[in-house]
Amino acid sequence: MDLHLDPDDLNTCVQCGLCLPHCPTFRVTGDETMSPRGRIQLMREVQNNDVPVTDEVLRSFETCVQCRGCEPACPSSVPFGHLMEQTRETLADANMITPTWQRLAFKPLEHPGLLQIGSKALAVAQRAKLVPKRLGLSEALPLRRDQLVSSGTDVYLFTGCVMDAWQRDVHQAGQRVLEAAGFGVTPTGDLAPCCGALQAHAGLADDTRRLAKSMMDTLEPDRPILVDSAGCGAAMKDYGHLIGTAEAAAFSARVFDIQEWLADHVQSLPQVEPLDLLVAVQDPCHLRHVQRVHLATREVLAPFVRELVELDDEGLCCGAGGAYSVLEPELAGQIRERKVASIARVRPDSVASANPGCSMHLAAVGVPTVHPMQLIDRAITEATRPPLDHE
Numbered sequence: 001m002d003l004h005l006d007p008d009d010l011n012t013c014v015q016c017g018l019c020l021p022h023c024p025t026f027r028v029t030g031d032e033t034m035s036p037r038g039r040i041q042l043m044r045e046v047q048n049n050d051v052p053v054t055d056e057v058l059r060s061f062e063t064c065v066q067c068r069g070c071e072p073a074c075p076s077s078v079p080f081g082h083l084m085e086q087t088r089e090t091l092a093d094a095n096m097i098t099p100t101w102q103r104l105a106f107k108p109l110e111h112p113g114l115l116q117i118g119s120k121a122l123a124v125a126q127r128a129k130l131v132p133k134r135l136g137l138s139e140a141l142p143l144r145r146d147q148l149v150s151s152g153t154d155v156y157l158f159t160g161c162v163m164d165a166w167q168r169d170v171h172q173a174g175q176r177v178l179e180a181a182g183f184g185v186t187p188t189g190d191l192a193p194c195c196g197a198l199q200a201h202a203g204l205a206d207d208t209r210r211l212a213k214s215m216m217d218t219l220e221p222d223r224p225i226l227v228d229s230a231g232c233g234a235a236m237k238d239y240g241h242l243i244g245t246a247e248a249a250a251f252s253a254r255v256f257d258i259q260e261w262l263a264d265h266v267q268s269l270p271q272v273e274p275l276d277l278l279v280a281v282q283d284p285c286h287l288r289h290v291q292r293v294h295l296a297t298r299e300v301l302a303p304f305v306r307e308l309v310e311l312d313d314e315g316l317c318c319g320a321g322g323a324y325s326v327l328e329p330e331l332a333g334q335i336r337e338r339k340v341a342s343i344a345r346v347r348p349d350s351v352a353s354a355n356p357g358c359s360m361h362l363a364a365v366g367v368p369t370v371h372p373m374q375l376i377d378r379a380i381t382e383a384t385r386p387p388l389d390h391e
């Protein structure tokens with residue numbers, strides 16, 4: 001079967017195995033077919049030697065978290081993420097992965113009204129204890145959301161789909177921090193309802209291209225687009241590759257992770273008393289391995305908390321992986337156990353995570369996660385709050 005993989009990309013792998021310790025599915029299974037090297041070998045067998053795509057082959061591809069932890073570890077610079085995305089696109093086009101129910105489940109993400117109705121129903125069901133644990137929802141989803149109001153046109157704040165429905169408080173904190181640094185902020189809201197990241201992971205790249213083109217048509221040119229979800233930011237920075245036009249590449253070039261942007265403007269943030277917290281930084285894979293801007297989180301956050309502490313697992317994935325924790329709950333749970341153990345070793349007060357999926361996946365087992373923007377916002381708000389008048 002032709003997987004439509006670039007032969008040069010496929011042949012770049014020299015099978016050295018240096019990526020294996022950085023692969024979460026290999027770490028928990030010890031199975032070569034659950035490793036980057038094993039997956040690349042299967043891609044070669046299928047594409048070059050017409051080896052049939054058996055259930056075992058599909059299992060190998062479907063269990064990849066697409067964390068891309070294997071990429072920075074690879075001395076040959078194998079573009080594993082793009083190989084896996086193209087493999088999934090070919091298999092989805094042939095209806096071999098991503099069944100109809102999954103495709104239908106993605107549809108509300110493109111329609112904010114529909115998503116809001118679904119989220120409210122889920123919030124009600126959650127309060128009636130009718131939501132299965134495998135969905136990994138830790139806290140009560142909001143029944144109501146405050147409006148996001150534009151404060152200017154310096155930058156866009158991308159608000160997206162599920163995150164806007166479930167974690168709008170993170171957007172509000174991010175907007176306040178940007179405003180404290182002097183930027184007027186336009187929340188994208190209905191202008192750009194979904195980035196298409198989850199669809200691309202599932203092999204539905206045509207849906208992602210359609211959403212990307214719509215966003216490129218709608219948002220004003222030249223204005224920076226800031227993103228407070230690592231997974232969405234990584235997807236939007238990849239539009240240039242996905243669509244393959246100069247226009248898409250130019251769009252991607254003005255996408256910034258919010259921490260990345262603020263690290264370049266850190267002198268504009270107010271200087272305030274830091275929060276008395278020991279904070280562990282959890283690097284979302286799409287910030288560390290894909291965007292490779294994870295150090296910005298430390299730079300921006302450090303002045304606002306008593307102490308930052310590093311985990312000792314070299315950025316190993318937490319197992320959230322977009323919809324992975326729902327589709328592969330057993331493996332996702334095993335992978336998470338390693339992350340939780342590394343967090344427990346440093347005994348933090350809070351864990352700063354810049355990705356909603358990681359944050360919810362870890363919070364579901366009691367990890368005290370918070371977005372870096374929420375910590376900075378809290379420090380600034382506490383410093384500027386007027387003292388209580390006891391007279």
Ligand code: SF4
Binds near residue numbers: 014017074
């Ligand atoms: S992907 Fe890179 S690190 Fe992994 S086996 Fe191939 S060449 Fe080695």
Ligand code: SF4
Binds near residue numbers: 024034063067068071
């Ligand atoms: S993307 Fe992540 S899970 Fe997939 S092979 Fe690479 S390291 Fe393993």
